Amino acid sequence: MTGGQSQSYDRLVFVRRSEAGTARRPLGARANLLATSISAIAQLALVAGTNGSAWAQPVDDKAAGSIIPGMRPGITPETGKRQSDSVQFNASAGFTSDYIYRGVTLSDHKPALGASLEATLGPLYAGTTFASVNLPSQPSSEITAGAGVRPKLWNTEFDFGGTYYIYPGEVPGIPGINYLEVGARADTKLTDQFRVAAGFAYSPDFSNTGGWSKYAAFGIGLDLPSNLLPNNVSATLTSGVGYYWFGNQAAELGGFALPAYLNWTAGVTFSRSVFNLDLRYYDTNLSKENCFVFTGDPHATPGGRIDPVINPEGLTSRWCGATFVAKFWFELN
DSSP, X not given: OOHHHHHHHHHHEEEEEETTEEEEEEGGGGTBTBTSOOOOOOOXXXXXXXXXXXXXXXXXXSSOSOSSTTSSOOSSOOOOOOOOSSOEEEEEEEEESSOEETTEESSTTSOEEEEEEEEEETTEEEEEEEEOOOOTTOOXXXXXXXXXXXXXXXXXXXXXXXXXXXXXXXXXXXOOOOEEEEEEEEEEESSSSEEEEEEEEEESSGGGSSOOEEEEEEEEEEEOOGGGSOTTOEEEEEEXXXXXXXXXXXGGGTSOBOOOEEEEEEEEEEEETTEEEEEXXXXXXXXXXXXXXXXXXXXXXXXXXXXXXXXXXXXXXXTTSOEEEEEEEEEEO
């Protein structure tokens, strides 16, 4: 590595020590470490509810789960809630074989647990989620706090809200990756079985990197006919695509923008009473080299294409590729 390359590299990475040894991640990817954003589950007593409290589905949806990929945090997808003049509570908890958020694993392709809790009063809502994660800065968990309003106009559900992402217990001595994101979405049924949704989210300081982030997504859902299913079981096929792009980070993190990317998903959700099972495929168009730049994967391996500015060692990560995931959760209303 030349002297110039070394100086560029020093701008992008830092060395952190732990009892396990030494690890390295791009400072630019501090953002994704939230990638790394993300969330919802795990201490039912502390949290519980419609994960994604900020992104609830219309109340007549039989199968829980957002049809827009990555529009809200959570391991346990949100469920529909009726508006009421009194305060209503909804809780959920569950586990997943891999915690994927906007196409990127937040659990190092390992199982994760989570829970959520939401309170609603008419169209107003507020909620929190708790999720187990496995990220480069080694937070003990991911916690979110969100609030907003869900008005309805004709046959369309709207959602306007904000979510604050918190990552407690990160490695001492490094800047944290907590950040705020605001968003809006619309969800409507075109027929009794078919619905579409679209949404947009914005963060003024993504993962505390100094650069903004924007995320736009679109999804569709189709309820399967009940005569094709066992008694008391409902199922919904869903798919969606999202696009994530970023502004330039702070100069001390390299001053460059994190790599923009597409992510997509398709799967089926089965529901019976309070129990739900989701089987789903996720993928992105991030190269393995850009996946490392975005995530700072501590398990990255050399051998990729070298970029003298953002990836001078040509490190590659498997955190952003095709993944099949099974989720199970239950709901309490």
